[in-house]
Amino acid sequence: xxxxxxxxxSDQIYFFGTCLMDAAYPDxxxxxxxxxxxxxxxxxxxxxxxxxxxxxxxxxxxxxxxxVARKQIRVFAKPYPIIVPSGSCAGMMKHHxxxxxxxTPDEADAHRFSERVYEWSEYLATVLEVKLEDRGDPxxxxxxSSCHALREMDVIRYSKALIRQLKNVTLVELERETECxxxxxxxxxxxxxxxxxxxxDKVADITRTGASTVVAGDCGCLMNITGAMQxxxxxxxxxxxxxxxxxxxxx
Amino acid sequence: MGNHTRFDFEHNVTGALADDQxxxxxxxxxxxxxxxxxxxxxxxxxxxxxxxxxxxxxRRALKQLPRLLEQLEVNCTKNGxxxxxxxxTAEANRIVLDIMRRHEAxxxxxxxxxxxxEMHLNRFLDEQGLEAVETDLGExxxxxxxxxxxxxxxxxxxxxxxxxAAIFHDKIPDTPYTEDVExxxxxxxxxxxxxxxxxxxxLSGVNFAIAETGTLLLVENEGNGRMCTTVxxxxxxxxxxxxxxxxxxxxxxxxxLLTGSAxxxxxxxxxxxxSSPRKSGEKDGPKEVHLVILDNGRSRMLADPEFxxxxxxxxxxxxxxxxPVYVRIGGHAYGHVYPGPIGKIxxxxxxxxxxxxxxxxxxxxxxACGEVCPVRIPIPDLIRRLRxxxxxxxxxxxxxxxxxxxxxxxxxxWKGWELANRSPLLNxxxxxxAGKLGKRIPRVGPLKKWTRxxxxxxxxxxxxxxxxxxxxxxxx
Ligand code: SF4
Numbered sequence: 153x154x155x156x157x158x159x160x161x162s163d164q165i166y167f168f169g170t171c172l173m174d175a176a177y178p179d180x181x182x183x184x185x186x187x188x189x190x191x192x193x194x195x196x197x198x199x200x201x202x203x204x205x206x207x208x209x210x211x212x213x214x215x216x217x218x219x220v221a222r223k224q225i226r227v228f229a230k231p232y233p234i235i236v237p238s239g240s241c242a243g244m245m246k247h248h249x250x251x252x253x254x255x256t257p258d259e260a261d262a263h264r265f266s267e268r269v270y271e272w273s274e275y276l277a278t279v280l281e282v283k284l285e286d287r288g289d290p291x292x293x294x295x296x297s298s299c300h301a302l303r304e305m306d307v308i309r310y311s312k313a314l315i316r317q318l319k320n321v322t323l324v325e326l327e328r329e330t331e332c333x334x335x336x337x338x339x340x341x342x343x344x345x346x347x348x349x350x351x352x353d354k355v356a357d358i359t360r361t362g363a364s365t366v367v368a369g370d371c372g373c374l375m376n377i378t379g380a381m382q383x384x385x386x387x388x389x390x391x392x393x394x395x396x397x398x399x400x401x402x403x
Numbered sequence: 404m405g406n407h408t409r410f411d412f413e414h415n416v417t418g419a420l421a422d423d424q425x426x427x428x429x430x431x432x433x434x435x436x437x438x439x440x441x442x443x444x445x446x447x448x449x450x451x452x453x454x455x456x457x458x459x460x461x462r463r464a465l466k467q468l469p470r471l472l473e474q475l476e477v478n479c480t481k482n483g484x485x486x487x488x489x490x491x492t493a494e495a496n497r498i499v500l501d502i503m504r505r506h507e508a509x510x511x512x513x514x515x516x517x518x519x520x521e522m523h524l525n526r527f528l529d530e531q532g533l534e535a536v537e538t539d540l541g542e543x544x545x546x547x548x549x550x551x552x553x554x555x556x557x558x559x560x561x562x563x564x565x566x567x568a569a570i571f572h573d574k575i576p577d578t579p580y581t582e583d584v585e586x587x588x589x590x591x592x593x594x595x596x597x598x599x600x601x602x603x604x605x606l607s608g609v610n611f612a613i614a615e616t617g618t619l620l621l622v623e624n625e626g627n628g629r630m631c632t633t634v635x636x637x638x639x640x641x642x643x644x645x646x647x648x649x650x651x652x653x654x655x656x657x658x659x660l661l662t663g664s665a666x667x668x669x670x671x672x673x674x675x676x677x678s679s680p681r682k683s684g685e686k687d688g689p690k691e692v693h694l695v696i697l698d699n700g701r702s703r704m705l706a707d708p709e710f711x712x713x714x715x716x717x718x719x720x721x722x723x724x725x726x727p728v729y730v731r732i733g734g735h736a737y738g739h740v741y742p743g744p745i746g747k748i749x750x751x752x753x754x755x756x757x758x759x760x761x762x763x764x765x766x767x768x769x770x771a772c773g774e775v776c777p778v779r780i781p782i783p784d785l786i787r788r789l790r791x792x793x794x795x796x797x798x799x800x801x802x803x804x805x806x807x808x809x810x811x812x813x814x815x816x817w818k819g820w821e822l823a824n825r826s827p828l829l830n831x832x833x834x835x836x837a838g839k840l841g842k843r844i845p846r847v848g849p850l851k852k853w854t855r856x857x858x859x860x861x862x863x864x865x866x867x868x869x870x871x872x873x874x875x876x877x878x879x
Contacts, residue, residue: 167876171824174867175834176860181867185876197871199878202824208817210768212790212808215797216821223825299769332727336767341849343765345416348856349731350767379857 156278163193165275166234166268168224170241171203172371173392180371180391183398184237184272191280195235200227204236206244209252211338218252225249225258225265233279234265237272237394238370239301245269247304271301273369273393277310286318288400294324294363296354296377298370299332311369311393318400324361328353335376351380358388365389367396412761415736425561429730432560436724439667440775456656458779461715464648468705471614471647472696478617482679484692492522495697499524499606499639500531502693506637508533508603512595514621514628515539516608517555517718518641518697520740521753524606535606536598538627543591547574553734555741556665556720561733595627605631605689609642610717611657612694615650619694621675622662629673638689640677644696645705645714657717660777664719700753707801709788713748715778722772722782728765737762744772748785756793756804763789831869837862 165188173181185195201224209217224245228234236242246269253262276282295315297308315323334340334350341347354377358366366388368374378390391399419425444450464471476486489495495518503511511528513519513535525535525546537546541559545552548570552558559567564582571590572580578590607628611620619640621628632638648657662668681688704710723729723743734742739750739759747766751759763786772782794814795806823829840862846854853859865873872878 167871169867169871175837175862178863178865178867178870182870182874185871194877196877196879197868199868199872200827202827202830205824208820210787210790211817212787212792212794213796213814213817214791216817219821220824299767299771303770303774330771332767332769332771334727334767336769338849339764339767341852343416343728344852344855345413345420346728346731346765347767349420350727351856375860376857379853379860382858383854383856 155281164230164232165193165195166228166230166232167195167197168201168204168228168234168236168241168245169197170236170238170371172375173237174202176375177371177392177395180395181237183392184235184394187276187282187394187398187401188235188272188280191276191282193280196230196232198227204241204244205252206241206248207337209244209248210336214252218256221245221249221252221262222258225261228265228268232268233270233275234268235270235272235275237392238372239271239298239305239307240370240372242269242271242307243300243304271305271307271310271369273311273314274305274307277313282314284314284317284397284401286320286400287402288318288320290320290322291365292322292324292361292363293365293367293396294326294358294361295329296326296333296358296366296368296373297329298368298373301369302330307369314393314397315367318397321400324363326357326361328357333373333376335372337372340376347376348380351376352384355380355384355386359386363388365391365396367391367393369393410738410758410761412736412738412765415738416732416765419732419736424563425733426731428561428563429733431563432557433724433730436557436667436721440664440721440724441667443663443667443669453656453660454777454779457660457717457777458715460648460653460657461717461778464653465645465705465711465714467649468644468647471649472644474614475612475617475647475696478614479619479694480617482617483682484617484619484677484679484694487693487695489695489697489699491699492697495522495641495695495699496524496527498693498695499641500528500533502637502639502691503528503533503604506603508637510534510536510598510602511604511606511639512536512538512598512602512631512635513542514605514607514623514631515542515558516606516641517552517740518608518643519606520552521643521699522641522697524641536595536602538595538598538631539623540588540591540625540627543595544570547571551735551740553742554720554723555718555743555745556723561735599630599634602635604637604639605633605635606639606641607632609640609646609694610661611654612642612647613649613651613654614647617678618651619675619677620654620658621677622658622671622673623675624666624668624672626673629675632675632677633688636689637691637693638677638680639693639695641695641697644698644701645716661717661719664721664775664777703801704752710752710785710801712780713745713752713785715780716745716749717778718745719777721775721777725771725775727767727769727771744782744786745780748780748782748789751789751804752802756789756800756802757807758804760789760793760804760807763793831866834862834866834868838864838866
């Protein structure tokens with residue numbers, strides 16, 4: 153894995169918790185923060201942060217998206233790297249903010265902000281070069297790639313590299329790993345029938361691996377997949393990568 | 404299909420999703436096409452270079468489109484090809500009709516052409532008492548069954564072999580039932596040979612029209628395209644105006660991208676380059692060649708720097724093959740000529756948002772289409788743009804029907820969302836409230852749709868904000 157150097161040489165980093173993690177997966181959020189801290193960096197969680205703006209951005213409400221995005225740019229003002237435990241939110245902040253603010257007075261700030269954004273597993277694997285020691289029992293898991301982690305951030309190899317450091321964990325890959333789980337933010341409620349067909353197939357794919365846990369790096373996908381598994385009575389656990397790694401290494 | 408019946412996407416989707424056979428057929432076919440493409444482009448670095456070249460060539464062509472079209476006309480005319488301009492599909496249909504009438508042709512033999520589908524030419528000719536005969540095997544099958552193409556490259560992809568066998572048996576007189584592919588092909592050939600022999604006028608599409616030389620390039624695998632363009636006395640080619648490219652040297656990369664992306668072939672069985680009608684002393688070839696250049700909303704797309712990218716499309720169909728939505732609902736559900744990701748951006752621009760804007764909602768924005776598009780059309784970005792235009796908050800929409808979805812309720816919801824996410828206080832109250840209510844949050848609206856196949860999301864009693872604060876993580 154290529155070694156990267158953080159743009160800011162101090163050991164200060166920002167953590168952006170994402171709105172979904174904030175409301176529904178705070179354990180994963182705390183695990184993500186603790187794993188960063190365990191590498192000797194100092195994590196700041198600005199209490200004024202909220203959402204990256206993607207829900208409105210993808211729904212046709214670009215003005216509202218911009219207002220919320222601007223808020224984040226203001227809140228994360230210091231030159232620290234911004235670590236995001238979601239490929240989707242990271243993709244929004246890294247690749248769409250420049251477009252969102254193109255031609256506005258905040259354009260330059262948006263660029264400077266975007267340059268500092270890292271997806272969480274990417275930062276751990278490439279900048280911090282974390283070494284994980286597995287303390288858990290033997291376990292077979294499978295991995296779900298979120299579309300934006302895969303295609304916008306291109307960080308799946310980092311997430312998987314972290315998993316592969318765990319000596320007692322066997323990773324069985326999905327047959328259609330690169331296919332969308334059907335979440336897509338408001339897509340799931342604007343086209344519920346298509347979304348349902350997609351997540352049903354995803355659950356079937358997960359079930360075929362024989363894994364007892366599915367790990368993912370995005371809370372949106374996780375909420376969709378675990379919700380569908382529970383509804384269908386499939387007894388497979390779903391976990392965010394951060395929570396999974398934290399449990400394995402501190403268990 | 405098309406304009407005659409009202410387009411009800413939800414109804415179409417429900418029907419398609421309930422059809423297990425359809426989904427099985429589609430999945431199998433798409434897997435094969437995706438696999439073939441992967442095999443023909445084993446070197447991803449080379450593919451990425453090629454895609455950049457394809458994008459650059461088409462961009463360069465669009466940049467000087469009016470000039471290139473003029474040059475194409477001049478050079479085609481020099482070569483003896485008669486050029487016609489059609490602003491809309493009605494005009495294009497009339498041009499074809501006039502040519503057929505002049506030659507007293509009761510029928511036209513057709514090679515595969517999506518523009519002719521866009522024109523609804525078959526239906527139009529039928530209304531005039533004339534016949535259109537589809538000669539591409541896939542098109543032939545669905546014409547027998549009175550259907551429209553469900554895919555822009557493989558029009559009968561939604562049918563499996565057994566279904567085709569049944570159609571042949573039912574619809575072609577004196578045809579014994581057979582599932583043998585060779586035999587089925589032989590039957591089609593037997594029927595079509597007669598039609599070719601009798602036809603006075605043949606029609607084809609155009610893959611690339613080369614301005615520099617006045618050449619029409621057409622790829623195909625069955626030879627029916629060559630028959631349509633050489634056997635009848637008259638050949639009519641129809642194309643959208645974005646098909647023009649600058650020069651002959653632009654062809655190799657584009658051709659490689661087109662056949663590789665479409666069918667996973669290094670090259671198609673036939674590559675036809677049509678430069679003129681039969682010259683004196685030549686023994687075959689049509690006596691007249693006509694080129695119909697169709698606009699049908701394309702100039703409007705060209706005028707917008709972002710939407711213009713729609714016209715980069717070379718109609719390879721690979722975005723359909725890779726689309727998780729298309730593979731589940733199939734082409735007919737989209738209710739229009741162009742299905743799949745390209746249809747989602749093309750159809751609303753052609754038909755207006757009011758009629759077809761719903762297609763822009765049928766995407767999870769997963770990005771699979773944009774990742775494979777050989778000319779790098781940022782399809783998800785254009786879908787997002789169409790969503791913006793549907794609400795048209797700032798009155799800047801350029802697509803017809805812009806703002807058709809504007810409504811107070813939804814605007815208020817997003818305004819509320821904005822306020823909550825700009826004010827840490829409101830945000831905290833909202834999350835805490837949701838956490839306290841837990842399962843008692845009423846399952847109405849979006850939540851009702853969500854919980855049809857999923858359990859309710861569980862809002863934590865204590866948010867990450869609170870946890871971080873209580874557990875000593877730095878703030879600011
Ligand atoms: S949009 Fe791209 S992938 Fe889709 S048909 Fe056109 S060229 Fe092919």
